[in-house]
Amino acid sequence: MASADIVRQMGENVRPLSLSGHVGFDSLPDQLVNKSTSQGFCFNILCVGETGIGKSTLMDTLFNTNFENTQSTHYESRVKLKAQTYELQESTARLKLTIVNSVGFGDQINKEDSYKPIIDYIDAQFEAYLQEELKIKRSLHNYHDSRIHVCLYFISPTGHSLKSLDLVTMKKLDSKVNIIPVIAKADTVAKNELHKFKIKIMGELVSNGVQIYQFPIDDETVAKINSTMNGHLPFAVIGSTEEVKVGNKMVKARQYPWGVVQVENENHSDFVKLREMLVCVNMEDLREQTHTRHYELYRRCKLEEMGFKDTDPNNKPVSLQETYEAKRNEFLGELQRKEEEMRQMFVMRVKEKESQLKEAERELQDKFENLKKMHQEERKKLDEKKSVLDEEMSVFNKRKAATELLQGQAFQTAPQMNLKKDKDRKNY
Amino acid sequence: MIERPEAGGGVPHPRSLEGYVGFANLPNQVYRKSVKRGFEFTLMVVGESGLGKSTLINSLFLSDLYSKEYPGPSLRIKKTVQVEQVKVLVKEGGVQLTLTIVDTPGFGDAVDNSNCWQPVINYIDSKFEDFLNSESRVNRRQMADTRVHCCLYFIAPSGHGLDYVMKEIKEQNIKIYEFPVTEDDEDNKLIKKFKDHVPLAVVGSTLVFEVNGRKVRGRQYPWGVAEVENGEHCDFSLLRNMLIRTHMQDLKDITNNVHYENYRSRKLAAVTGNGIDASKTKGPLTRSPLAEMEDERREHVAKMKKMETEMEQVFEMKVKEKKQKLKDSENELQRRHEQMKKNLEAQYKELEEKRKQFEEEKAAWEMEQRVLEQQRLDSSKTMEKNKKKGKIF
Numbered sequence: 001m002a003s004a005d006i007v008r009q010m011g012e013n014v015r016p017l018s019l020s021g022h023v024g025f026d027s028l029p030d031q032l033v034n035k036s037t038s039q040g041f042c043f044n045i046l047c048v049g050e051t052g053i054g055k056s057t058l059m060d061t062l063f064n065t066n067f068e069n070t071q072s073t074h075y076e077s078r079v080k081l082k083a084q085t086y087e088l089q090e091s092t093a094r095l096k097l098t099i100v101n102s103v104g105f106g107d108q109i110n111k112e113d114s115y116k117p118i119i120d121y122i123d124a125q126f127e128a129y130l131q132e133e134l135k136i137k138r139s140l141h142n143y144h145d146s147r148i149h150v151c152l153y154f155i156s157p158t159g160h161s162l163k164s165l166d167l168v169t170m171k172k173l174d175s176k177v178n179i180i181p182v183i184a185k186a187d188t189v190a191k192n193e194l195h196k197f198k199i200k201i202m203g204e205l206v207s208n209g210v211q212i213y214q215f216p217i218d219d220e221t222v223a224k225i226n227s228t229m230n231g232h233l234p235f236a237v238i239g240s241t242e243e244v245k246v247g248n249k250m251v252k253a254r255q256y257p258w259g260v261v262q263v264e265n266e267n268h269s270d271f272v273k274l275r276e277m278l279v280c281v282n283m284e285d286l287r288e289q290t291h292t293r294h295y296e297l298y299r300r301c302k303l304e305e306m307g308f309k310d311t312d313p314n315n316k317p318v319s320l321q322e323t324y325e326a327k328r329n330e331f332l333g334e335l336q337r338k339e340e341e342m343r344q345m346f347v348m349r350v351k352e353k354e355s356q357l358k359e360a361e362r363e364l365q366d367k368f369e370n371l372k373k374m375h376q377e378e379r380k381k382l383d384e385k386k387s388v389l390d391e392e393m394s395v396f397n398k399r400k401a402a403t404e405l406l407q408g409q410a411f412q413t414a415p416q417m418n419l420k421k422d423k424d425r426k427n428y
Numbered sequence: 429m430i431e432r433p434e435a436g437g438g439v440p441h442p443r444s445l446e447g448y449v450g451f452a453n454l455p456n457q458v459y460r461k462s463v464k465r466g467f468e469f470t471l472m473v474v475g476e477s478g479l480g481k482s483t484l485i486n487s488l489f490l491s492d493l494y495s496k497e498y499p500g501p502s503l504r505i506k507k508t509v510q511v512e513q514v515k516v517l518v519k520e521g522g523v524q525l526t527l528t529i530v531d532t533p534g535f536g537d538a539v540d541n542s543n544c545w546q547p548v549i550n551y552i553d554s555k556f557e558d559f560l561n562s563e564s565r566v567n568r569r570q571m572a573d574t575r576v577h578c579c580l581y582f583i584a585p586s587g588h589g590l591d592y593v594m595k596e597i598k599e600q601n602i603k604i605y606e607f608p609v610t611e612d613d614e615d616n617k618l619i620k621k622f623k624d625h626v627p628l629a630v631v632g633s634t635l636v637f638e639v640n641g642r643k644v645r646g647r648q649y650p651w652g653v654a655e656v657e658n659g660e661h662c663d664f665s666l667l668r669n670m671l672i673r674t675h676m677q678d679l680k681d682i683t684n685n686v687h688y689e690n691y692r693s694r695k696l697a698a699v700t701g702n703g704i705d706a707s708k709t710k711g712p713l714t715r716s717p718l719a720e721m722e723d724e725r726r727e728h729v730a731k732m733k734k735m736e737t738e739m740e741q742v743f744e745m746k747v748k749e750k751k752q753k754l755k756d757s758e759n760e761l762q763r764r765h766e767q768m769k770k771n772l773e774a775q776y777k778e779l780e781e782k783r784k785q786f787e788e789e790k791a792a793w794e795m796e797q798r799v800l801e802q803q804r805l806d807s808s809k810t811m812e813k814n815k816k817k818g819k820i821f
Binding site for chain 1: 441442443444445446447448449450451452453454455457458459460461462463464467469488489490491492493515516517518519520521522523525526527565566567568610668669672673674675676677678681684685689692693696697718719721724725728732735736739743747750751754757758761765768769772775776779782783786790793797800
């Protein structure tokens with residue numbers, strides 16, 4: 001930011017002041033640098049490219065270390081990401097380097113969703129940072145920043161054009177991360193083809209609206225070199241950890257029957273350019289862009305998603321506290337509503353069941369009322385029959401009594417004749 | 429003393445590189461970018477009028493920060509304590525610094541000075557609040573840092589002596605700025621020297637005198653010139669070196685990492701989660717308010733599930749009870765019905781028996797009657813015969 005920016009930003013009433021001697025605040029950048037150096041630096045690289053395209057080898061070459069990566073198979077069913085962190089030191093600078101490699105990229109038959117795990121990984125790192133930033137008690141200065149600072153996208157050295165997988169993936173990534181496309185295994189592309197290839201690639205990127213990382217030209221100290229380098233994109237790189245004797249030196253190279261491809265020979269590849277740009281000149285800018293552009297975009301989208309706004313419906317500014325309180329009230333209201341709903345549901349069920357049971361009770365009562373009625377009818381019938389019988393019995397008894405009376409009288413009037421009969425009768 | 433935030437833990441042995449990589453240039457990249465960005469610093473001076481605050485500031489920054497046009501605080505005394513600021517842009521060696529000096533005219537000058545520090549506290553807090561608000565916006569832009577990074581507190585030169593002052597500071601547990609311990613022995617020596625001289629006894633002056641052929645800034649007395657930058661005369665150089673040349677960045681870092689963070693956590697804890705009941709703190713506050721809400725939501729879901737299960741249980745139990753009652757009722761009624769049926773059947777049977785008996789009796793008697801009747805008929809016939817035969821009367 002130029003001083004004009006500072007003055008404008010500070011607003012009114014900033015007056016320039018001249019100093020009559022050496023005050024000493026020109027040591028401020030050194031003070032800042034000393035602090036950063038003692039804390040150590042942190043850098044995270046994401047390498048995206050097909051299996052076997054040379055991602056690990058390039059990293060080994062770039063950082064002059066054997067990161068001990070095992071070769072991947074081509075049989076991964078889906079794209080995965082593998083991250084490893086290393087502590088490196090060069091002179092006074094300590095670097096915590098994290099290299100994230102895509103595994104299985106381009107190996108599936110259906111590559112429609114290949115970019116998704118990559119996006120998810122990048123977002124997850126942003127999310128972790130955001131969560132830390134939102135905590136009530138946080139420690140940002142201590143936080144191990146895992147956000148991806150640069151994505152090296154490895155383009156297959158077909159010599160023709162980008163694959164649709166490349167375009168789709170880079171288009172999805174360009175709003176999330178700084179992309180530096182590189183042509184991998186550049187030693188397989190002939191010199192005359194390479195230039196055309198680069199132009200084709202850049203043309204396709206532009207026509208598809210893919211925004212790759214541009215080396216910054218706003219700082220006069222590095223504007224010139226950055227501007228030149230921007231014209232050499234994408235860098236055609238080769239990697240090698242093998243050493244071959246060239247002249248009287250051992251250099252990193254790849255040996256072919258027709259010659260030795262030297263990694264650090266600028267005529268042979270853009271490796272040195274890549275190292276210069278990525279590591280020596282713009283590493284800090286890549287980190288800054290990640291933080292001020294890509295992360296801010298993620299954060300803004302996430303907060304808006306969660307319902308945070310800077311102004312309320314009347315366009316008055318809303319403070320963070322007010323937003324939190326509003327959210328909290330909304331949230332509590334929702335919880336209460338859910339509770340109420342559940343209670344209501346239960347009340348209804350109880351009512352329903354009660355009426356069901358009442359119904360059953362009533363049916364039962366009816367049933368037994370009917371039975372009782374039937375019973376009473378039976379009883380009536382029985383009683384009728386009883387009285388009929390009683391009536392018959394009474395009639396018979398009367399008859400019998402009357403007959404016996406008559407017979408008694410008859411016996412009295414004819415005693416002799418009937419004496420024998422009497423005896424008989426008595427014997428009877 | 430102020431706790432410093434912990435630096436990132438112990439570093440394991442870094443890997444050795446097999447050749448040039450180039451990230452050793454990172455510090456230069458940081459340097460370059462910081463110069464481009466420019467720096468800002470806010471220094472607050474607090475003390476009664478006439479203690480030489482303005483002169484000291486002018487001496488520190490070798491300029492007419494306070495001048496006839498822009499008078500110092502002691503010349504701007506108001507009825508009450510004010511907090512005012514002056515903003516200047518200074519350049520040196522390619523480095524730009526936006527310097528804000530905050531002063532407090534009227535501080536300690538009244539007869540009753542109770543709470544004269546309140547406007548000062550309010551000012552510092554309001555700057556924290558401004559920063560918190562800009563930091564919390566959804567759309568954030570480059571944030572200006574107007575927070576107070578250092579406060580020079582001027583103690584009137586009373587007769588008590590500086591040891592007394594230090595004792596008081598320690599006893600009252602006043603946390604003054606602590607210098608970070610470094611690995612550099614030279615630095616540590618300077619720091620120790622500084623610590624030994626706290627509180628610093630300073631002399632400020634913008635007037636230049638010649639002493640022993642040298643041009644020096646100082647205050648001229650009949651008995652000699654007190655040189656501002658002579659370490660044996662006063663601690664000005666110590667102050668200037670520490671404040672500006674070596675620890676300016678650290679003062680900013682402590683403000684950002686300690687003082688501001690304390691303010692922020694207090695503010696957020698009061699408003700969110702614990703807003704309803706400020707005395708109730710939820711855990712160690714290591715989460716964001718939204719994460720707290722997520723937790724609460726989960727708790728609530730669990731609570732609701734439990735409530736639902738309980739309600740369900742009670743419901744089922746009551747239904748079971750009622751159904752059982754119904755069944756019992758049904759059984760009872762059924763039993764009674766069976767009973768009555770049996771009863772009725774028994775009575776029917778009884779009746780049948782009775783009728784049978786009766787029929788039999790009746791049949792028997794009727795048969796007997798028929799026999800008798802026959803006998804009578806026979807006898808009657810015999811009588812007739814006998815009558816005819818003259819046997820009877």
